[in-house]
Structure formats: C-alpha cells, structure tokens
Amino acid sequence: MENFKFEVLHECKQTGARVGRLTTPHGVIETPVFMPVGTMASVKGLSPEELTEMGSQIILANTYHLYLRPGSDLIERAGGLHKFMNWDKPILTDSGGFQIFSLSSMRKITEEGVTFNSFLDGSKHFIGPEESMRIQQQLGSDIVMAFDECTAAGTDYEKSVEAMERTLRWLDRCSKFDFKGKQMLFPIVQGNMFADLRLESLKRTIPYAKCGIAIGGLSVGEPKPVMYEMLDVLQPHYPKDMPRYLMGVGSADCIVEGFMRGIDMMDCVLPTRIARNGTAMTYKGDLTIRNAKYKDDFSPVEEGCDCYCCKNYTRAYVRHLINTDEIFGGRLLSIHNIRFLNRLVNDIKKAIWEDRLKDFRDEFFETYEFRREQDRQAFGKNAE
Amino acid sequence: MENFKFEVLHECKQTGARVGRLTTPHGVIETPVFMPVGTMASVKGLSPEELTEMGSQIILANTYHLYLRPGSDLIERAGGLHKFMNWDKPILTDSGGFQIFSLSSMRKITEEGVTFNSFLDGSKHFIGPEESMRIQQQLGSDIVMAFDECTAAGTDYEKSVEAMERTLRWLDRCSKFDFKGKQMLFPIVQGNMFADLRLESLKRTIPYAKCGIAIGGLSVGEPKPVMYEMLDVLQPHYPKDMPRYLMGVGSADCIVEGFMRGIDMMDCVLPTRIARNGTAMTYKGDLTIRNAKYKDDFSPVEEGCDCYCCKNYTRAYVRHLINTDEIFGGRLLSIHNIRFLNRLVNDIKKAIWEDRLKDFRDEFFETYEFRREQDRQAFGKNAE
Numbered sequence A, B: 001m002e003n004f005k006f007e008v009l010h011e012c013k014q015t016g017a018r019v020g021r022l023t024t025p026h027g028v029i030e031t032p033v034f035m036p037v038g039t040m041a042s043v044k045g046l047s048p049e050e051l052t053e054m055g056s057q058i059i060l061a062n063t064y065h066l067y068l069r070p071g072s073d074l075i076e077r078a079g080g081l082h083k084f085m086n087w088d089k090p091i092l093t094d095s096g097g098f099q100i101f102s103l104s105s106m107r108k109i110t111e112e113g114v115t116f117n118s119f120l121d122g123s124k125h126f127i128g129p130e131e132s133m134r135i136q137q138q139l140g141s142d143i144v145m146a147f148d149e150c151t152a153a154g155t156d157y158e159k160s161v162e163a164m165e166r167t168l169r170w171l172d173r174c175s176k177f178d179f180k181g182k183q184m185l186f187p188i189v190q191g192n193m194f195a196d197l198r199l200e201s202l203k204r205t206i207p208y209a210k211c212g213i214a215i216g217g218l219s220v221g222e223p224k225p226v227m228y229e230m231l232d233v234l235q236p237h238y239p240k241d242m243p244r245y246l247m248g249v250g251s252a253d254c255i256v257e258g259f260m261r262g263i264d265m266m267d268c269v270l271p272t273r274i275a276r277n278g279t280a281m282t283y284k285g286d287l288t289i290r291n292a293k294y295k296d297d298f299s300p301v302e303e304g305c306d307c308y309c310c311k312n313y314t315r316a317y318v319r320h321l322i323n324t325d326e327i328f329g330g331r332l333l334s335i336h337n338i339r340f341l342n343r344l345v346n347d348i349k350k351a352i353w354e355d356r357l358k359d360f361r362d363e364f365f366e367t368y369e370f371r372r373e374q375d376r377q378a379f380g381k382n383a384e
Helices: A046-054 A063-068 A073-078 A082-085 A095-105 A130-141 A157-176 A195-208 A226-237 A252-260 A270-278 A308-312 A315-323 A327-353 A357-367 A373-378 B047-053 B063-068 B074-079 B080-087 B097-103 B128-138 B157-175 B195-208 B224-237 B252-260 B272-275 B309-314 B315-323 B325-351 B357-367 B371-376
Strands: A003-010 A019-022 A027-031 A034-037 A059-061 A090-092 A105-109 A114-117 A126-127 A143-145 A184-186 A213-215 A242-246 A264-267 B004-009 B018-024 B027-031 B033-036 B057-059 B091-093 B105-109 B114-117 B124-127 B143-145 B184-186 B213-214 B242-245 B263-268
Touching: A003 A270, A003 A327, A003 B371, A019 A327, A034 A059, A034 A327, A046 B325, A063 A073, A063 A126, A063 A130, A073 A130, A082 A213, A082 A252, A082 B315, A090 A130, A095 A114, A126 A130, A157 A195, A157 A373, A195 A213, A195 A226, A195 B018, A213 A226, A226 A252, A252 A264, A252 A357, A252 B309, A264 A270, A270 A327, A308 A327, A315 A327, A315 B080, B004 B325, B018 B325, B027 B033, B033 B057, B033 B325, B057 B143, B063 B074, B063 B097, B063 B124, B063 B128, B074 B128, B080 B091, B091 B128, B097 B114, B124 B128, B128 B143, B157 B195, B157 B263, B195 B213, B213 B224, B252 B263, B252 B325, B252 B357, B272 B325, B309 B325, B315 B325, B325 B357
Parallel strands: A034 A264, A059 A090, A090 A143, A143 A184, A213 A242, A242 A264, B033 B263, B057 B091, B091 B143, B143 B184, B213 B242, B242 B263
Antiparallel strands: A003 A019, A019 A027, A105 A114, A114 A126, B004 B018, B018 B027, B105 B114, B114 B124
C-alpha cells in the first residue's frame, strides 16, 4: 500500500489530538484538515487556484450528484475527476448513500442496495455497495467512502442496530472491490446516538480500516453535546495509526470540539453555503454582513485575516454586493470563510504541538459568540 | 488638462480606423478598447485581478444603479469607486440617463431634469445634469458622461429633434461643472436614426468635447445596418484628436464594424450576460454550450484561445457547470468571452497597423456564423 501512508507527528498531551501527515497519490495532506465540499465537481464559485491559495489541501465531491450529472461514465472518459475539474490535489468522494437517503424520494432498501428515484427527473436507479465502489472508481478520487446506511437523530435502538448491521455487511462487500492500490477505502462507523452501538460498530469496523476510518451519522439533527458525547465514547478506541474523519461537520465550534476529540479530518458545505447568504465566519462568531450596521463599515470582514477578501475589500463593499445579489459577494465570503476555517485549523495545529489544545478551546469560546440560540444554550453562553 | 491626453499612433489607410493612447489619472488606455461593464461596482462574478489578466484596461460602472445602491455618498466616503471595488485602473461612468429612461417607471422629464421612481422600491428621485455630474464626481470615475436624453429606434423626427436639443442644453449645463481636472466629461451625440440630426448633433457637440466624444442612442432597437449607416455618416466629421466612444455596443460583429468606422471605445454587458446563460463567444460565432453536442466534447471552449478557461477546462466541464447552475460555469465563460473580445480587439489593432482592417473585416465574416436570424439577414449570410 505504498500510495497511502499516515504518520502521527505529535499527539497533544492535554487532549490526545494529533498532528499528522496523510500521503495519497495526489499529494500529502497535513492533518488536522478541513475539507471544502465541491458537490458538483466545483467548490461553488471558486477556482482550484483560489482553494490552493487559501490553504486547502483536499476537497470532497459527491458521488450521488456526479453519478446523476454529468454521469460517472463521462467523468471517467474525461480522465477522472481531477482532470475534469482541474484539481490536482487529493479528492475524497462520499459513497452516495447519505444523499440517496436525504434527497431521493421513493427509495427502497433491500439487502442488495437501494433503489431510488432521481431528484432531478424521477428516473429509477439502483446503487448498492458494488455500484458505489465502481462509480467512485470511475471518478478516480483518492479516498473512497464505504456505502453505508445513515440514520437520523431520533431513530430508535432497534432500527439503529438494523442500519448498523447492514452497514457492516455492506462494508464487507465494499472491501472486496479492487481499487488496485490507487484509491483508499474509508469504512464508516455508525450506531446513531447509542454509545454501545457506536463502540460495537467501531470495533467491528476497524478490521476493514487500512489507512483511514470515518465517523458517520453525526450532525444529523442531534444536539451538539450529544455528538460530542459520542465522540468522547469513541476516542479511546480508535486505531492510532490512521486518520479519523468526522463526516459532514464544519462549523467553527464543532471543528474545535471535534479535533480536540482526536478527529483528524472534517468536511462541510457550511462555509460556502452561508457565504452565499451573506454570513462571514470569524473568531468572534458569525457576522450577518447584510445587517445595516455594516453599511458604512470600511474595515475588513475580519481584522487580522490574511485572505484575499480581507486584504482588499471592506464590509461595506461585501455587504453592497450581497444586498444587490452580485455573485462576487458570495465568492469573496466563500474565500474568507474557507480561509477562516483553515486559519482556525492552523491555530489548532499549533496548540496540539504545544500540548495545550484544551486551553486553546477554552480561550476560543471566551470570545466566540454563538448565533443560534440552541448552540448558545449548549455552551451555556448568553445571547449576543 | 495634463491628467488627460490622447495620441493617435496610427490611422489605417484602408478604413481610417485608429490605434491610439488615452492617458487618464488611473493609467493609459490603448485604443481601440472594449470596456466590460461592472454595473454594481463589480463585473459580475469576476475579480479585478482576473480582468487585468485578461487584458481589460478600463471598466464601466452605472451611475443610476450605484446612486440607488449603495448610494454615491457612501462610495464617496469609501474613498471613491476605485478604492471601494479594488480596481486601480480607469473607470468610466455613464450619466444615469439611459437607465432612468429604460428602468424607471413614472418618469417625468422637464427642462430641469428627470423625476423618476426607483425600480427597487418606487421611491421618488430627481436627477438633472448638475445632479448627474455631482454623483459622478462622488463616484470619482476618470471619464464622466454627459446627462442626455436617449430615444428609442422608431422615435419620430420631431421628438428626435426635441431630445437632441434638450441633450445639447443639458450638455451646456454639464460642461459648467468643475471636475478640477480630475475627471473628463465626454459629451454625447444623439439624433436617433436621422442622418441630418446626427450631423447637426455632432457639429454642435464638438465644442464641448475636450478629450473624448460619445455616440449614444444607437443599438436601441434599430437593425444593425442602420446603426452602421449612422456611423458612416458621422465618420468624416469627428474631431481627430480625441477618442470616439460608441455606447452600449459589444457583440463581435459590431466591434469589428464599429472600430472599422473610426470608433475607439466600446462597452457592453453582452459578454458577461450571455456567459451566465451558457453562451461562448468565438471567432466562429456564438456557441450554446448547453447543447447536447458538447456533452463529451473534451476540447477547450475555443481552440487556440489563451484564456484561463480555455487553458484549463473543457467544453464538457463548462457545459456540466452551466447545466447544473454552478456559478463557476458563468465565471469561466465570462472570462472567456471578455478575453475573446480583447483578443478580437488586439487582432483589429494589428490590422490597423498593417492598413488592412477592411480585409480583416471581410476575412472575419467569412468564418463568423451569426446566431440570430436578423443578423444573418443583415449580412446576407445563411443559417448555420
């Protein structure tokens, strides 16, 4: 397995969080790492050069969406996803499972896989573990995710067991697919919000994990403290010699809390999605740039930020663009938000090296203001 | 008037078209020049650095839009338009007149100026020549346009005379505004599609033209041959020592025909607007990238083009982005289209130096295919 390798460079004595290096066929990823999402083979509005400039090392693309449009056959003929989208650094693809469950109507789950209707035109499709692996092979991503069944928060114990067991059986089938050493399969731990199921799922998943393991089925509607509890349960039991990927999580607070709990990789559409709606992520919490109070604020979006947006534009200008539906506004805030998360991850990395990530976490939350009431409550913080 | 200067470097012996250099406080513009439009202080989706990279030397911004949002007071407090939008090269602002006439309801024209309702919220506003000059002073553009009355194609002779006379009286008032040598007023020739009015308007406008004169009220619904006829009528009578700006015209065919008739500057929203709808401008005519025939076309948008889009992406990828409403698609095609027009202008410039612009024009139309039936007919060309 010479194409893939993971080394832990340092483990934080205060938290067990790690700094590491994951080698892939398209380059080395320094962990902890935040991965922006390019659902449709494009991180919305941004060029690959911009992503590189803001320090992104790997992006995520969505198998379900690309399977439907433009089709994985076409991407294979284009020379794979890297060439198709002009991104020569690592790519991680999800399995399509999560989107089938969240976006498609009329889905039918059998032992074989899932029959579903396209969210675009209602056409009928079938994807099982083998199909998902084959599609991801056509896409040519560096990291391939196992085809799993993800359950929503609130799913009862019995159904959670059922989904976990099916995920394990599907994982066994995924593991038989031959990626010829060019792509690495990450198996996914499930088990909903039940500590015993999480532990069992982890234990039975580890044998399939060669150079990476993922935690799925979190941030699916549960309160954040419940998610952190699940991560606490798992942390002592992860394999040490491979990266742990917490799927679909990427708000600033979750990034701090997640990496503190031994997670190495995270991804989320949040920074680009809220950017297009006019929200800037900062060390002081989210700013709603649309607000009238920024109308003639000629300071940068975030003081001290080194991103292209903050170096060249003011809150007043970005607000003007967002309020007039000028797409350059979403582009500028997307650049800022992704750079903000990368800066935050760099600061976390530094704190790990200095064995003080727990202290960093406490300092972070002293100045970070939560925008959503439920988040404030979860952290016992007062409203802005 | 040391801030502004125009030199003719060469005049094409075949056509009278010119290569020149227009000096402004924000730099030298090499003419002929195509100017992209940044209505809202942003050339839709593109960064200033991208515009520079694709060879754009000057952009246009819209006074009417910026007066309403974010307000010219605010832009003045931001340090002017250049600083507000991070563009340090020349800017031309229109007078707001054209947009008042085309976008606002309930407008009332008096000798003083125009009372109109905002297209945003219906609020009542008044702009006359003095107000337009003051707003453009607040914006801080290099080139300021006179406040004029533009008539649509089909306007009768009497009404065309009326609008022309009012435009001349308003011009006299505009000319009294003191820009302190920092901004250059371009007066505008009107006269609808009547050759005698065009000539009279030009003759009476020239005394107000210090370092630039504009031809307005064309491309307002008339067939293209009628526009070219008006330009032919005017060409022998322009002042030689200043640039001539044909307003709001920028399709590839019009650029060739316009510059051939002694025009030095043109602007249009066309390249960016059609880009967002998935149309690529090329030497062979417009391509509708959405078309199924480009589905697995792995060649660049235009073979031989040196733009960022053509150097790094395929028609198949751009089509995928456009068809999935990914905004990066519009950005890539905007880059291509503006670069295409700049390449076309460079080729025109070369033909002027070589005294063969008429030959170049004939060669251009041998391979250029018109997309719109009326354009084909105007050029006596068959359908694609």
